[in-house]
Amino acid sequence: MNDKKKLRVATTSLAGCFGCHMSLLDIDERLFPLLDLVEFDRSPLTDIKHCGPCDIGIIEGGICNAENVHVLREFRKNCRILISIGACAVTGGLPAQRNHLDLGSCLTEVYLTEPGLAHGHIPNDPELPLPLDKVHPLHEVVKIDYFIPGCPPSGDAIWKFLTDLIAGKTPELGHGLIKYD
Amino acid sequence: MTDMTDNLETAAHAENLRRVAIDPVSRVEGHGKVTLLLDDNDRVHQVRLHIVEFRGFEKFVQGRPYWEAPVMVQRLCGICPVSHHIAASKAMDMIVGATLTPTAEKVRRLMHYGQILQSHALHFFHLSAPDLLFGFDSDVAKRNIVGVAAQYPEVAKQGVLLRKFGQEVIRVTAGKRVHGTGSIPGGVNKNVSIEERNYLLKDIEQTIAWSRDAVGIARQLFEKNQDFYNSFGRFDTHTLNLVRNDGALDLYHGGLRARDKDGKTLFDHYDYSHYWDVIFEDVKPWSYMKFPFLRSLGAEQGWYRVGPLTRVTQCDFIPTPLAEAQRKEFLAFDGGSATGATLGFHWARMIEMLHAAEVIRDLLHDPDLQGTELVSRGERQARGVGVIEAPRGTLIHHYKVDDNDQIVRCNLIVSTTHNNQAMNEAIRSVARQYLDGKKLTEGLLNHVEVAIRAFDPC
Ligand code: SF4
Numbered sequence: 155m156n157d158k159k160k161l162r163v164a165t166t167s168l169a170g171c172f173g174c175h176m177s178l179l180d181i182d183e184r185l186f187p188l189l190d191l192v193e194f195d196r197s198p199l200t201d202i203k204h205c206g207p208c209d210i211g212i213i214e215g216g217i218c219n220a221e222n223v224h225v226l227r228e229f230r231k232n233c234r235i236l237i238s239i240g241a242c243a244v245t246g247g248l249p250a251q252r253n254h255l256d257l258g259s260c261l262t263e264v265y266l267t268e269p270g271l272a273h274g275h276i277p278n279d280p281e282l283p284l285p286l287d288k289v290h291p292l293h294e295v296v297k298i299d300y301f302i303p304g305c306p307p308s309g310d311a312i313w314k315f316l317t318d319l320i321a322g323k324t325p326e327l328g329h330g331l332i333k334y335d
Numbered sequence: 336m337t338d339m340t341d342n343l344e345t346a347a348h349a350e351n352l353r354r355v356a357i358d359p360v361s362r363v364e365g366h367g368k369v370t371l372l373l374d375d376n377d378r379v380h381q382v383r384l385h386i387v388e389f390r391g392f393e394k395f396v397q398g399r400p401y402w403e404a405p406v407m408v409q410r411l412c413g414i415c416p417v418s419h420h421i422a423a424s425k426a427m428d429m430i431v432g433a434t435l436t437p438t439a440e441k442v443r444r445l446m447h448y449g450q451i452l453q454s455h456a457l458h459f460f461h462l463s464a465p466d467l468l469f470g471f472d473s474d475v476a477k478r479n480i481v482g483v484a485a486q487y488p489e490v491a492k493q494g495v496l497l498r499k500f501g502q503e504v505i506r507v508t509a510g511k512r513v514h515g516t517g518s519i520p521g522g523v524n525k526n527v528s529i530e531e532r533n534y535l536l537k538d539i540e541q542t543i544a545w546s547r548d549a550v551g552i553a554r555q556l557f558e559k560n561q562d563f564y565n566s567f568g569r570f571d572t573h574t575l576n577l578v579r580n581d582g583a584l585d586l587y588h589g590g591l592r593a594r595d596k597d598g599k600t601l602f603d604h605y606d607y608s609h610y611w612d613v614i615f616e617d618v619k620p621w622s623y624m625k626f627p628f629l630r631s632l633g634a635e636q637g638w639y640r641v642g643p644l645t646r647v648t649q650c651d652f653i654p655t656p657l658a659e660a661q662r663k664e665f666l667a668f669d670g671g672s673a674t675g676a677t678l679g680f681h682w683a684r685m686i687e688m689l690h691a692a693e694v695i696r697d698l699l700h701d702p703d704l705q706g707t708e709l710v711s712r713g714e715r716q717a718r719g720v721g722v723i724e725a726p727r728g729t730l731i732h733h734y735k736v737d738d739n740d741q742i743v744r745c746n747l748i749v750s751t752t753h754n755n756q757a758m759n760e761a762i763r764s765v766a767r768q769y770l771d772g773k774k775l776t777e778g779l780l781n782h783v784e785v786a787i788r789a790f791d792p793c
Contacts, residue, residue: 158745167364167366169388169390170413170539171410171411171412171413171416172364172412172413172414172793173366173410173412173413173414173416173513174413175364175413176413176414176457176512176513177413177512177513179457179461179498180499180512180513182495182496182499182502183492183495183496183499184496185484185495186484186488186491186492186495189481189484193481194479194481198362198363198364199362199461199462199480199481200361200362200477200478200479200481201361201362201475201478201479201481201781201784202361203358203359203361214645218387218388218389218390219387219389221387223637230778247410248407248410249391249410250388251395252390252391252394252395255391255394255395259394260389260391260394260395261389261391263393263394264389264393264394265393265625268393268616268746269611270611270614270615270616270746271615271616271617271618271625272615272616272617272628272634273617273618273621273634274618275388275618276618276621277618277619277620277621277622278620279369279385279620279621280622281370281383281385281387281621281624282385282387282622283387285389289719305410305514306413306513306514308511308512309512322432333479335513
C-alpha cells in the first residue's frame with residue numbers, strides 16, 4: 155500500500171446545512187479513486203472528533219456561535235490549505251439573513267412567544283455555545299486559501315477542484331462549474 | 336440493574352459529578368453533542384443530547400414573498416432539502432388555493448421518493464454500516480465508509496450507486512441534486528420528458544434488486560445478533576405518522592395517526608391543517624431543539640417517536656408488493672420484537688427504501704409525468720400548512736401570508752425535532768444498559784452514538 159503518500163483531508167459543517175457535504179458525495183463512484191489518494195481526518199463521515207495535522211481542510215457553513223470560531227481556528231491551525239466551500243462559508247449564506255434582525259428578538263419569538271409552545275423559555279444552559287449576534291463568513295475570522303462558491307457547488311466542481319489540488323496544480327473551475335446560486 | 340429512580344434527564348447534585356462529553360456526535364448530519372454526568376463509582380446520573388445550533392429560519396423568512404419559501408427553507412437541511420421544498424410547497428398550495436394537477440402531484444411524488452431513496456441509502460451505507468458491519472466498539476480508524484469500502488467493496492459500491500440513483504431522480508425533477516427549484520406554489524415548473532424517463536428507467540430494476548439485498552443485510556444483522564439488537568437502547572413510546580385514507584403507508588400525503596405505548600389509537604386520519612390542536616411544543620434550557628408532545632397526554636408523558644420504524648409498524652400495509660412482503664416478515668420476526676427495537680429503525684428504513692424504489696418504477700411508467708398542465712390556482716388563503724413524511728419522519732410547515740404576499744408567520748416542526756425526547760430516551764436506555772458503573776471507553780461511548788444514529792437525525 156502507498157498509504158504514506160495519501161493526503162490527509164478534514165471536513166466540517168459549521169453554520170451550514172450539510173448540502174455542501176452532500177455535493178462532495180455527489181462525486182458518486184469517483185469516491186473510490188479519491189480514496190486511493192486521500193484519507194479522512196475529522197469529518198462528519200468519520201469518528202475523529204478533533205482535527206489533527208492535515209493537508210487540506212474543507213469547511214462548509216459560516217460562523218454563528220462561539221463553538222464555530224473554536225473549530226474554525228482548530229482547522230486553520232492544523233490544515234496547510236483551508237478551503238471555504240459554499241455560499242454559507244463564503245458569505246454567510248442564508249443563515250446570515252438573520253443579521254438584519256436583533257438576535258434577542260429572534261430567540262424571543264422562536265422560544266417564548268410562539269403560540270404553539272407550552273412553556274416558553276430561551277435555552278441558556280452552559281452546554282450551549284453562545285450564539286453570535288451576526289453570522290459571519292469564514293474569512294472574517296481566519297485566513298482562507300481558496301473559496302468555492304455555490305449553494306452548493308456541484309459534485310463535478312468539487313471533483314475538479316480536488317483533483318487539481320491533489321495533482322499539485324492551481325485549481326481552476328471553468329465555465330459551468332462556477333455558480334452563485 | 337440500577338437503583339436510580341431518576342430518569343437520567345437531570346442529576347440531583349450535578350456539582351459533585353464528573354462530566355464526559357461526546358462532541359460532536361459524528362456520522363450524523365446535524366450539530367449535536369452528548370453530555371454524561373457520572374459519580375466517583377462511574378454510575379451515570381445524567382444523559383443529555385444537546386442540539387447546539389440556533390438558526391432562526393422561522394423568524395427571518397418573515398417579510399419574504401411566499402413563493403420564496405420552497406427554495407429558501409430547504410436550506411435548513413442539505414440531506415433532505417426536497418422534504419422542506421415540498422412541505423413548503425404544499426403549504427403554499429393552500430395559500431394559492433390550488434388543487435394539484437395529476438402531473439404536478441406525480442412529479443412531486445417522484446422527487447420525494449427519489450429523496451427517500453437517496454437519504455436512506457446514505458444513512459445506511461455511508462453513516463451506519465460501519466457500526467453494523469464492524470461492531471459498535473470496533474477500531475475507530477476503520478469505523479467509517481472508507482473502512483467499509485476496503486472490506487466490503489461490493490456493499491459500499493451498491494450504497495454509492497443507490498444514493499446516486501436517488502440523486503438523479505431529484506436532479507431530473509427538481510433541476511439540481513441539492514437545493515433544486517422544481518416545486519412551486521400550486522404545482523411544479525417542469526414535467527419529466529420521455530428522454531429523462533428512459534434515462535431513469537435504465538437503472539430502476541437494478542435499484543430495486545439492490546434495495547432488496549439491503550433489506551436482507553438489515554435482516555441478517557438481526558438474525559445474527561437477535562438478543563443484542565432487540566434490547567439495545569430499547570424504550571417504550573407513543574408514535575405519530577401520516578397514513579393514506581385507507582391506512583396505507585404514504586410518504587407524500589395523508590392524515591395524522593397517533594398511537595400510545597400500548598398500541599391504542601389516540602387519533603387517526605386527523606386533518607393536519609390544524610395540527611396545533613393535537614401537537615404542542617416544550618422548550619428545555621439545555622437544547623435549541625424543542626420538545627413536541629401530544630397535547631392530550633401533556634408535556635411529561637406526551638412525547639412520541641416518528642420516522643421509518645414508526646411508519647412501517649403503524650401503517651396498515653405498504654402499497655407495493657416487495658416492500659409489503661418484507662414488512663410482514665419484519666413484523667413476524669421473533670414474535671414482533673424487532674418492531675420496538677431502536678435498531679429496528681435500520682431494518683424499517685431499508686424496507687422503505689425498497690418501497691421508494693418500487694414507487695419510482697411505477698411512477699416512471701405513468702404517462703401523467705409527461706403532462707403539460709403543471710400549475711393550478713384557486714381562491715387565495717391566508718394560512719397554509721404542509722405536512723409530509725420526510726426520510727426522518729413527519730415534517731410540518733406552517734405559514735401565514737398577508738395581502739402583500741409577504742410571509743408574516745412561520746412555524747416549522749422538523750422530523751428530528753419530533754424525535755428529540757425519543758433520542759434522549761434511547762441514549763439513557765443505552766447508558767443504563769452498557770455504561771452505568773463501567774470505565775468509559777471510546778467504544779462504549781460509541782454505543783451512545785449508535786443509538787442516536789438509528790434515528791438518522793439531521
Ligand atoms: S452553501 Fe448551501 S448547500 Fe452549502 S451549507 Fe450553505 S445552504 Fe447548505
